[in-house]
Amino acid sequence: MSSNAITIPGVQINEKPWVDTLHEWVTTVDHKRLGVLYILYALLFLVIAGVEALIIRIQLMFPHNHFVSPQVFNRLFTMHGTTMVFFMGMPILFGFANYLVPLMIGARDMAFPRLNAFSFWLSALGGFLLYFSLVGANGLYGAGNAPDVGWWAYAPLTARAFSPGHSTDYWTLALLVSGFGSIGTAINIIATILCMRCPGMKLSRMPLLAWLNLVMAGMVLIAVSPLTAAQAMLLIDRYLGGHFFDTQAGGSAVLWMHFFWIFGHPEVYVLIIPCFAFMSEIIPVFSRKPIFGYPVMVAATVCIGFVSMSVWAHHMFTVGMNSYANSFFAITTMAVGVPTGIKIFNWLGTMWGGRIQFKVPMLFSIAFLFQFLIAGLTGIMLGSAAFASQLSLSYFVVAHFHYTLVGGVVFAVFAAIYYWYPKITGRMLNETLGKMHFWLFLIGFHLTFDLMHFPGLLGMPRRIYTYEPGRGWNTLNLLVSIGAFIQAIAILLFVANLIISYFKGAKAGNDPWDAWTLEWSISSPPPAYNFASIPVVASRRPLWDLKHPEDPDSRYE
Amino acid sequence: MSAMVSSAIANPFPEASAVWSLPYRGKVAMAGLIVAESAIFTIFVVAYLFYVGKSLTGPTPREVLETPIFYTICLLSSSLTVHLAAKSLARARVGAFLGLWVLTIVLGGTFMYGTGQEWHRLIYEHGLTISTNLFGTTYYSLVGLHAFHVTAGLIMLLIVAIFALAGRVRLQQSCRVEVLAMYWHFVDAVWVVVFTVVYVLGR
Numbered sequence: 001m002s003s004n005a006i007t008i009p010g011v012q013i014n015e016k017p018w019v020d021t022l023h024e025w026v027t028t029v030d031h032k033r034l035g036v037l038y039i040l041y042a043l044l045f046l047v048i049a050g051v052e053a054l055i056i057r058i059q060l061m062f063p064h065n066h067f068v069s070p071q072v073f074n075r076l077f078t079m080h081g082t083t084m085v086f087f088m089g090m091p092i093l094f095g096f097a098n099y100l101v102p103l104m105i106g107a108r109d110m111a112f113p114r115l116n117a118f119s120f121w122l123s124a125l126g127g128f129l130l131y132f133s134l135v136g137a138n139g140l141y142g143a144g145n146a147p148d149v150g151w152w153a154y155a156p157l158t159a160r161a162f163s164p165g166h167s168t169d170y171w172t173l174a175l176l177v178s179g180f181g182s183i184g185t186a187i188n189i190i191a192t193i194l195c196m197r198c199p200g201m202k203l204s205r206m207p208l209l210a211w212l213n214l215v216m217a218g219m220v221l222i223a224v225s226p227l228t229a230a231q232a233m234l235l236i237d238r239y240l241g242g243h244f245f246d247t248q249a250g251g252s253a254v255l256w257m258h259f260f261w262i263f264g265h266p267e268v269y270v271l272i273i274p275c276f277a278f279m280s281e282i283i284p285v286f287s288r289k290p291i292f293g294y295p296v297m298v299a300a301t302v303c304i305g306f307v308s309m310s311v312w313a314h315h316m317f318t319v320g321m322n323s324y325a326n327s328f329f330a331i332t333t334m335a336v337g338v339p340t341g342i343k344i345f346n347w348l349g350t351m352w353g354g355r356i357q358f359k360v361p362m363l364f365s366i367a368f369l370f371q372f373l374i375a376g377l378t379g380i381m382l383g384s385a386a387f388a389s390q391l392s393l394s395y396f397v398v399a400h401f402h403y404t405l406v407g408g409v410v411f412a413v414f415a416a417i418y419y420w421y422p423k424i425t426g427r428m429l430n431e432t433l434g435k436m437h438f439w440l441f442l443i444g445f446h447l448t449f450d451l452m453h454f455p456g457l458l459g460m461p462r463r464i465y466t467y468e469p470g471r472g473w474n475t476l477n478l479l480v481s482i483g484a485f486i487q488a489i490a491i492l493l494f495v496a497n498l499i500i501s502y503f504k505g506a507k508a509g510n511d512p513w514d515a516w517t518l519e520w521s522i523s524s525p526p527p528a529y530n531f532a533s534i535p536v537v538a539s540r541r542p543l544w545d546l547k548h549p550e551d552p553d554s555r556y557e
Numbered sequence: 558m559s560a561m562v563s564s565a566i567a568n569p570f571p572e573a574s575a576v577w578s579l580p581y582r583g584k585v586a587m588a589g590l591i592v593a594e595s596a597i598f599t600i601f602v603v604a605y606l607f608y609v610g611k612s613l614t615g616p617t618p619r620e621v622l623e624t625p626i627f628y629t630i631c632l633l634s635s636s637l638t639v640h641l642a643a644k645s646l647a648r649a650r651v652g653a654f655l656g657l658w659v660l661t662i663v664l665g666g667t668f669m670y671g672t673g674q675e676w677h678r679l680i681y682e683h684g685l686t687i688s689t690n691l692f693g694t695t696y697y698s699l700v701g702l703h704a705f706h707v708t709a710g711l712i713m714l715l716i717v718a719i720f721a722l723a724g725r726v727r728l729q730q731s732c733r734v735e736v737l738a739m740y741w742h743f744v745d746a747v748w749v750v751v752f753t754v755v756y757v758l759g760r
Binding site: 071110111183187188190191192194195197199201217218221222223225226228229230232233236237240241242243244249250251252255259262313405 | 577579580582585588590592593594596597599601604608611612613630678679687688690691694695698702743758
């Protein structure tokens with residue numbers, strides 16, 4: 001396919017002092033640069049929170065281990081969870097949405113470039129605040145110097161009496177600030193998709209990535225706002241002497257649980273729907289077939305968006321809700337499995353009969369399909385109220401959600417990075433290193449998270465600092481920890497690949513994968529203005545039409 | 558984006574480029590903001606309703622709250638004036654726009670004065686603060702959240718009024734003014750809910 005980059009005389013960039021480059025990156029409003037900033041920022045937090053996970057796993061490697069103190073252990077799992085959800089998961093997915101959505105819909109930038117920059121820097125400030133607690137949270141009380149209330153921060157743990165000092169305040173403010181950033185980005189994504197599409201790009205012709213990010217952004221508006229409201233209430237309690245979650249004055253701790261999970265459960269779909277979007281772009285290209293069941297895919301996503309708003313209390317089966325509430329939330333939870341299953345079948349239908357190319361992005365995608373299916377099945381198990389009562393707060397739950405978030409989100413993010421890295425940097429990632437990364441990470445992942453289910457079934461509670469020998473947990477925990485280190489080695493290979501390929505990788509050209517969406521029609525990396533002239537599209541696969549004028553898709557759609 | 562210039566992606570189907578109109582991004586973004594804000598208010602309203610009658614100590618809403626009918630009428634009628642103002646600007650009647658716009662600010666300001674009066678009375682006569690009991694906590698946060706939004710709206714309305722006095726608001730700015738009017742309608746609609754919850758159901 002064409003490698004003719006659009007070159008315009010006068011935009012050739014000369015060597016600049018590094019201060020100028022830094023200044024450009026800090027003050028940028030370009031959606032591509034902000035996207036890259038989001039992704040780099042998220043990868044930094046992936047490494048930080050990954051190290052926290054490794055320390056947790058060293059502590060749990062052997063019974064009666066004392067690698068860290070119990071207080072530090074509490075802070076570690078709190079920081080690990082909070083960081084991974086808010087400062088790794090959300091930013092990296094927003095980064096890809098920022099980078100890809102305007103390119104895929106043929107726009108020159110997001111609808112509100114400055115709001116975009118503002119949102120990014122708010123998120124960045126949130127992550128900074130969370131980690132600033134390490135030095136700033138000591139306060140006058142000699143209290144803990146990092147949040148240690150768990151990522152749910154259940155009341156009354158967060159009350160002044162039980163959480164003196166400022167660690168909880170930093171946690172609250174970090175989430176409040178990054179929440180505003182998320183809402184800003186979500187509004188921007190919605191406005192971009194609805195108002196900035198190039199001529200001919202009807203909603204029914206939009207790439208699925210844009211569609212799924214539209215649904216994700218809508219969910220952010222409805223799901224993140226309740227968390228923002230709940231954090232405001234917590235601040236009122238802590239600073240103005242309010243009583244929202246103060247059980248001594250008639251307040252309710254369960255209300256916090258509801259508010260948190262009204263955010264918390266849609267949040268996991270906010271994290272996974274963009275990953276579905278990656279799958280829906282990557283699997284067709286490497287199966288050499290158009291996506292199977294495009295309208296059904298869109299419908300299933302919207303359906304997930306709606307149903308997932310009414311499942312939150314399945315996190316609370318053990319707090320003593322009445323049987324009607326338990327039944328309702330069990331049924332809605334199982335109902336989410338239906339549209340999700342439709343998606344899995346659609347991806348399989350796309351692969352069926354295709355000429356599958358087992359490149360690294362496709363390997364990660366196939367692993368995603370298997371792992372996300374298993375994660376969904378354990379989700380159905382936990383969705384059953386009676387069974388959840390047995391397994392609630394056990395390592396089975398930990399294994400389940402890490403299966404979705406690592407086996408699902410992280411694998412999909414790796415697939416996306418291998419797929420779009422050539423577009424972002426202009427160079428291919430090394431295929432051999434990529435395959436080593438894939439296989440090592442796959443083995444490490446399954447060693448860790450497959451085996452983690454069993455201590456849970458054997459009764460090991462989550463968040464325990466250490467355990468007694470002789471309960472059948474020892475070997476399993478040792479293997480789980482070894483798996484974590486294998487994953488860490490794989491991540492090191494990945495980071496090395498990112499850096500080496502940036503300087504030494506093969507030139508990518510415009511369209512290294514022979515793909516069909518608009519971002520591959522322009523040079524890699526794309527120029528600041530994206531499209532020299534705004535494209536006009538007539539089908540869901542504009543580049544197919546361009547490459548095959550004798551048999552364009554638009555004839556059949 | 559009106560020019561349909563030829564591009565790398567040739568268009569074999571000219572009818573695709575015939576009419577291509579998309580919604581105005583300002584309105585879409587404001588609608589998004591309103592959805593997010595509605596979710597925030599919903600949580601505060603739920604908390605208010607959940608804690609009605611659960612305070613362990615007084616004062617109770619029945620003892621101290623008085624229904625602010627006059628100020629409510631002020632705020633709700635400001636929705637009408639802002640609508641008429643935006644309509645006038647769309648018809649390029651700048652003078653009528655400015656008059657109605659300033660009237661909107663006056664009505665909104667009167668409402669804020671009413672809230673201030675009420676809070677002053679509750680704090681100094683009845684000793685009700687945000688930390689007194691659950692009623693105080695939920696009342697001041699919910700009404701305060703709304704008052705905060707009214708204040709933010711008033712500041713934005715004032716900025717537009719200053720530009721209008723300087724002669725900078727004309728027909729071309731009509732779309733943006735309508736976005737601001739959307740926000741003001743939202744603030745009014747929220748008051749209908751808050752009023753119902755606090756002064757009708759909550760007593």
